[in-house]
Amino acid sequence: MGIRKYIRSSYPVIKPYEGVNAIDDMLLLNKYLVVLDNDDFIGILTPNDLIKRPHKIVIDCLTPKINVSYSDTFAGIFEKFNASNSSVLPVFEKDKFIGIIEKEDLIEKLKTEVQYFYEQSIISNKLKDSFFRFLTHEIRTPLNSILGFIDIISSLDQNQLNNEVYVNTINDNAERFLRTMDNIIDFAHFSSGEIIQIETNEINLEAIFSNIKSHFEIESQASDSKKVSVDCEIDTNIPSIKSDEKKINHMLSLAVLILVYYINCSHIQLKYKVDKDNISFFIIGFDPQISGIQKEKITSHVADTEIIELSFLKETLKILKGDFNLLLETNATLCCTIPLNEKSAYNIL
Numbered sequence: 001m002g003i004r005k006y007i008r009s010s011y012p013v014i015k016p017y018e019g020v021n022a023i024d025d026m027l028l029l030n031k032y033l034v035v036l037d038n039d040d041f042i043g044i045l046t047p048n049d050l051i052k053r054p055h056k057i058v059i060d061c062l063t064p065k066i067n068v069s070y071s072d073t074f075a076g077i078f079e080k081f082n083a084s085n086s087s088v089l090p091v092f093e094k095d096k097f098i099g100i101i102e103k104e105d106l107i108e109k110l111k112t113e114v115q116y117f118y119e120q121s122i123i124s125n126k127l128k129d130s131f132f133r134f135l136t137h138e139i140r141t142p143l144n145s146i147l148g149f150i151d152i153i154s155s156l157d158q159n160q161l162n163n164e165v166y167v168n169t170i171n172d173n174a175e176r177f178l179r180t181m182d183n184i185i186d187f188a189h190f191s192s193g194e195i196i197q198i199e200t201n202e203i204n205l206e207a208i209f210s211n212i213k214s215h216f217e218i219e220s221q222a223s224d225s226k227k228v229s230v231d232c233e234i235d236t237n238i239p240s241i242k243s244d245e246k247k248i249n250h251m252l253s254l255a256v257l258i259l260v261y262y263i264n265c266s267h268i269q270l271k272y273k274v275d276k277d278n279i280s281f282f283i284i285g286f287d288p289q290i291s292g293i294q295k296e297k298i299t300s301h302v303a304d305t306e307i308i309e310l311s312f313l314k315e316t317l318k319i320l321k322g323d324f325n326l327l328l329e330t331n332a333t334l335c336c337t338i339p340l341n342e343k344s345a346y347n348i349l
Helices: 020-030 047-052 074-084 103-155 164-191 205-222 245-261 292-303 308-319
Strands: 033-037 040-045 088-093 096-102 201-203 229-232 241-243 267-274 278-286 323-328 332-339
Touching: 020 033, 020 047, 040 088, 074 088, 074 103, 096 103, 201 245, 205 229, 205 245, 205 267, 241 245, 245 267, 245 278, 245 308, 245 332, 292 323, 308 323, 308 332
Parallel strands: 229 267
Antiparallel strands: 033 040, 088 096, 201 241, 267 278, 278 332, 323 332
């Protein structure tokens, strides 16, 4: 059970042959006294002992108390408290006295642990709910698009089946669905301690930004929710970059999701900066301006990891050996930084 953290190694001590009248005040102040004779444990004196065995010398007043050991369960310890009719018991290890355990102290510490686990269970439930919302958005949305366009195609005659819009929409959403499933599998492997292989192909940041822009703008137009616009800033002077395109795409999509659905931004700007060691992606959310109350609420959600998309973002960046910062000023900015060095999966060509 691990009762070591509940054991007191500091306690009030008296000698066995002291007079009871001389230690009355000390006993009332401390509620119990540990009786030692040259460091040898003799017993524990409580006010109840004086009532049961009223004598003049301490050792004559002692009543038997059951020892506690490391192997005892909580239930077993409380049974010993009741059997000894005492609120304090001695703790022994291999026949050696090592301290005392107080009933009141144990109850208070147990209440603290119960409260802690209760709060953790609330967080877990919030994460569970958030996870299902994430699955609904990231899996059901592309599937609905795929099935919807299949229904449209099935109703068209042969002359209308060459419309590239339908075909491209189905392909894009099928790829998004597969990427989501791949990332969930990666997270499961990563959480279990397995090493995730990172692909290091040359990536096209302009294409990634364009894909994210198209996805969020088209999705917002197709839904009843507020409309979302995405602007992309591309630096054509930056040399080619090798990295894992799927994970970069997923990382940026998660960042946009967080700003749109949790911070309620309707206009997003994507840009990046490359230096000798890092590539930093800036996902900036405009409209609305963030109030002080909103900042406090968002900071609390981030600290409690209640946003499942943020948990996935963190795990993605761990795989990529990167990190992120959430800056809450007038607007919200997520900065995701990936290292660029010889040992990393990312290298400037």
